[in-house]
Amino acid sequence: MTGFLASVATLNEMEVARAGGADIVDLKDPAHGALGAWDVAALQKAVPLWWSWPDPKPRLSATVGDRPMEPEALLAAVERVASKGAPMVKLGIFPGGDPVACFSALRSVAEETDLVAVFFADAAPDFDLLPEIAAAGFAGAMVDTADKSSGGLRRHLGDAELGAFVRRARALGLMTGLAGSLKLEDIAPLTALRPDYLGFRGALCAGARTGRMTEAAVARIRSAVNARRPSV
Numbered sequence: 001m002t003g004f005l006a007s008v009a010t011l012n013e014m015e016v017a018r019a020g021g022a023d024i025v026d027l028k029d030p031a032h033g034a035l036g037a038w039d040v041a042a043l044q045k046a047v048p049l050w051w052s053w054p055d056p057k058p059r060l061s062a063t064v065g066d067r068p069m070e071p072e073a074l075l076a077a078v079e080r081v082a083s084k085g086a087p088m089v090k091l092g093i094f095p096g097g098d099p100v101a102c103f104s105a106l107r108s109v110a111e112e113t114d115l116v117a118v119f120f121a122d123a124a125p126d127f128d129l130l131p132e133i134a135a136a137g138f139a140g141a142m143v144d145t146a147d148k149s150s151g152g153l154r155r156h157l158g159d160a161e162l163g164a165f166v167r168r169a170r171a172l173g174l175m176t177g178l179a180g181s182l183k184l185e186d187i188a189p190l191t192a193l194r195p196d197y198l199g200f201r202g203a204l205c206a207g208a209r210t211g212r213m214t215e216a217a218v219a220r221i222r223s224a225v226n227a228r229r230p231s232v
C-alpha cells in the first residue's frame with residue numbers, strides 16, 4: 001500500500017500535513033535546494049512537537065541539505081540532524097565525489113537512525129549503488145528531482161525504469177519512495193509501481209513549492225493516493 005509523504009517548511013505546515021493525513025511528515029526547506037535543511041533552532045522545536053502528537057502519528061523525516069559526496073562533511077551534516085532526534089534522515093546522492101565512501105562513513109549512524117538515500121532522476125542516477133546503500137544499513141532509497149525547473153520525475157525516467165528501481169531496492173530490503181514535482185495525474189501510474197510512498201511538495205502549495213502549503217491541496221493529494229489503495 002503506497003503512502004503519502006508531505007515535505008513541510010514550517011511548524012505550522014507540520015500541523016497541516018498531520019491533520020491532512022500524511023503518512024510521513026518530511027522537514028525540508030524548499031527555498032534552499034532540492035533537499036534544503038531546516039535550521040537547527042526550528043528542528044529543535046519540530047521534534048518535540050512531533051512527539052507531542054497523539055498516536056498513531058505520521059513518521060517524521062528531515063533532510064540534510066544539498067551536500068557534495070564528501071564523507072566527513074556529509075557525516076557531520078547527517079549527525080547534525082540525527083542528533084536533534086529526527087528518526088529518519090534523507091540525504092541526496094549528488095554527482096561527483098565518492099558516494100560509496102559516504103555510505104560507509106554513515107554506517108554507524110544508520111544503526112541508530114533510519115537513513116534514506118535520495119537519487120536524482122535528472123542527475124544521472126546510478127542505481128548500481130543500491131547494494132552499497134543496503135550494505136551500509138540504510139533504511140530506504142528514493143528517487144526525486146534535483147532541478148525543480150527541469151520537469152517532473154516521469155519526464156526524466158520512464159515508468160519501466162522507475163518500476164525496476166522499486167523492485168531492485170525492495171529486493172535489497174529498502175523502503176522505496178518516488179517524488180519530483182509529482183502532480184495528481186502521476187499518482188495512478190506511480191502507485192501501480194508499488195513504491196512504499198510518493199513524496200510531494202509543489203503539489204501541496206499555493207503557487208510554487210516555496211509557497212504556502214494549503215489544507216485543500218493536501219486533502220486532494222491524500223484522497224487521490226487513497227483512491228489507488230486496494231479496498232479491503
Ligand SMILES: O=C[C@H](O)COP(=O)(O)O
Pocket residue numbers: 005006007026028144145148179180181182199200201202203209
Ligand atoms: O520528498 C518529496 C519532495 O519534497 C518533493 O518535492 P516536489 O514535489 O516539490 O518536487
